[in-house]
Amino acid sequence: MGRWGLTAPSEWNISGEPCSGVASDNSDWDNYPKDPAIKCDCSSNDNTICHIIKLRVRKLNVVGRIPAELQNLTFLQDLGLGFNPLSGQLPKELGNLTNLLSLGISLDNFTGELPEELGNLTKLEQLYIDSSGFSGPFPSTISKLKNLKKASDNEFTGKLPDYLGSLTELEDLVLRNCRISENLETVDFSKFAALTMLFLGNNSLIGTLPDVISSSLKVMNLVANNIVLGSTKNSDISTRGSDNTIYEADATNLGDASYYVTDQIRWGVSNVGYFYQATDRMDIIYSSEHFQTAVDSKLFETARMSPSSLRYYGLGLENGNYTVMLQFAEFAFPDTQTWLSLGRRIFDIYVQGALKEKNFDIRKTAGGKSFTAINRTYTATVLKNFLEIHLFWAGKGTSGIPTQGYYGPMISALSVTPSKQTCYINFNVGYIGSNFTPTVRNGVPKKGSKAGEIAGILTGASVLGLAGLFGIFMWIKKRRTMAKQKEELYNLVGRPDVFSNSELKLATDNFNSQNIIGEGGYGPVYKVVYFPQLSDLGKLPDGRVIAVKQLSESSHQGKSQFVTEVATISAVQHRNLVKLHGCCIDSNTPLLVYEYLENGSLDQAIFGHSSLNLDWAMRFEIILGIARGLSYLHEESSVCIVHRDIKASNILLDTDLIPKISDFGLAKLYDEKQTHVSTGIAGTFGYLAPEYAMRGHLTQKADVFAFGVVMLETVAGRSNTNNSLEESKINLLEWAWDQYEKEQALRILDPNLKGFNKDEAFRVIRVALHCTQGSPHQRPPMSKVVAMLTGEVEVPKVVTKPSYITEWQMMDGNRSYVTSSYSGSTTHEFGRQNEIEPLQQSPPIIKAGR
Incomplete structure (x- = not known):
């Protein structure tokens, strides 16, 4: 601690004795909120000798190298030094910590290769070295770590070593964003008997994915490789429909106002709302009943619910026409009596912002039956590589106090496929031309003026031509800059909604100064008084009032910084942070669309x-x-x-x-x-x-x-x-x-x-x-x-x-x-x-x- 300039917290350094207080009591190590932290075992020699068995120094901006004295803590079982700017090579002396069960040094700043002495840590179960600066492959001595259950790294190079298959206890293997060059057909995945999670995304993998990887495998991510899917039917990873469509799993419980993006970065899901008097926080419900009219019954064993607004986002789609299929089955209402007493599940369906179903009722559409599969098919046009499906509960159907699970949107599966009859090519032809026709005033020119007039005409034409060319150049440059900024924005994972300038001009009454509610760092902030195609003033389709922040021309922040801010705000979502609904960059002054908070500052x-x-x-x-x-x-x-x-x-x-x-x-x-x-x-x-x-x-x-x-x-x-x-x-x-x-x-x-x-x-x-x-x-x-x-x-x-x-x-x-x-x-x-x-x-x- 002294080498790193750290002081032991008073809670475990009572009267100068480190192994005291919380360091030796029964407090929960994993949930202990402080860093640095230690845990001691004082059972040796009739409870007279204490040994430090756990040491954690994370996110404390510790600078320098790992001191060699650390090798003296030979009873250490858990060592966490991640999220610090530690540098230099990893000391080979760490190999002396033979009782180590967990080693975490992620997001540090080391150099060189991993020392071979790590192979001495034969009891090691967890190894986390993500983004720590190491280069080269794993040392061959890693093959000695027969008890290793979790391994995570993103700077590994070379091929998948053969000895990984000999690590029979391995449960989690994460080697994403590495530089692995491998043909998966040469890897014997049958050796990974205990593997439950496999992340090999963003590498240079090729070949066909084997039919069977591991019977226990639950989560797999192979995104951004050149891999052909085999015929794997591991239902924990995905569900395959009768038409051979693979349905990616959507099994993450969401909070009151949250979203997530699937590992394959194909889908994003957002949820808004809170179930009144919720007995649990589950928004995924399950059923083992047999579903009538369902060719793919497995698709309907689970369903996602939302108390208010549920959105699905198709990400990275090629522009063109698509067929959208939504699949539903009501199984929250088990019998007629419960159904009649609780009301009905009614919600609206929007695809690409267009209302497709008003007051959609799953059970009514299924002929008044529960456990009956139905589907709805729509066509949609994707113009900006992005598709939105919105299921919205407008408060209808429930006459009494809404009870969790018996109101709001509910969906079992959805698919988006290119329209079979449509070929589409993005082909834009832009023709820009100039046709200068010089004119002179009526009448006979004065003597001697003809040469001057000709010279003037030629000069004027030249100036206009240069000005026109310059204007064209600037216009093209502006278009390219705007296209680049839009591309950056559309590539954001989980990006917010993108509004057009015309929409927001209408929403703010052409940025009427009477609608300004304050002045922020970007410029004026407007409260929306009208939104196009809506009857309610100041409301978005899902009932939100919004605040539009306009980037003033005098601001020091330009559009590139604006895009950076959008990326930053989009990446952070929390109950105590102002929510960013969307943005607009096709106006002269970029705009941000926030939630409106009526109680002010x-x-x-x-x-x-x-x-x-x-x-x-x-x-x-x-x-x-x-x-x-x-x-x-x-x-x-x-x-x-x-x-x-x-x-x-x-x-x-x-x-x-x-x-x-x-x-x-x-x-x-x-x-x-x-x-x-x-x-x-x-x-x-x-x-x-x-x-x-x-x-x-x-x-x-x-x-x-x-x-x-x-x-x-x-x-x-x-x-x-x-x-x-x-x-x-x-x-x-x-x-x-x-x-x-x-x-x-x-x-x-x-x-x-x-x-x-x-x-x-x-x-x-x-x-x-x-x-x-x-x-x-x-x-x-x-x-x-x-x-x-x-x-x-x-x-x-x-x-x-x-x-x-x-x-x-x-x-x-x-x-x-x-x-x-x-x-x-x-x-x-x-x-x-x-x-x-x-x-x-x-x-x-x-x-x-x-």
């Missing part, structure tokens, strides 16, 4: 003119929700994101007062292999961490600092700076520390709070002060912040006031070098405090909120 709710009257319980849940959203951005999302502009006006509240982090205009992708990002300052005074304001040193801890300020604002019911107050209270952070040192921290609470949990309030204030420590290393990661807020982890004692506050107090009383034009002034987000443009040089010390 947090700054309006706590120190604006809102009538929400937030009590303590509401404020605490808002704080906790923001923390969870940031924890997702920093530590759980597939891409690690630093927001850079966390503030009260960038937190929006939905109808249930659930907080959602907005405005990713300043978000910057953060490379986990770097300790920080050196960047121009971009943020808002009052929320800037000292290291970011002074040196442009950006890490996740800058967001943690800003969140600490937002926490204090939320509990105090005021902005971080208020020049109308007495001198000692102008700066909220300074005042909070003053009251904390006087053991009167609760005095900073909003006087409008009539009742609150004092212990909980004091804990929130302590967490906020912990988040706003001067050194980023002293601030906790957001996952720990969540644990501290919920009481799962004790809040460490805040020892001293940060030095930057002491420096403020030692200054000559100069509180005016930052103007008050932004102090506490906000508008709805879509309304904001004044923002800082990127600085060309490091500024002097900037007081938070001054």
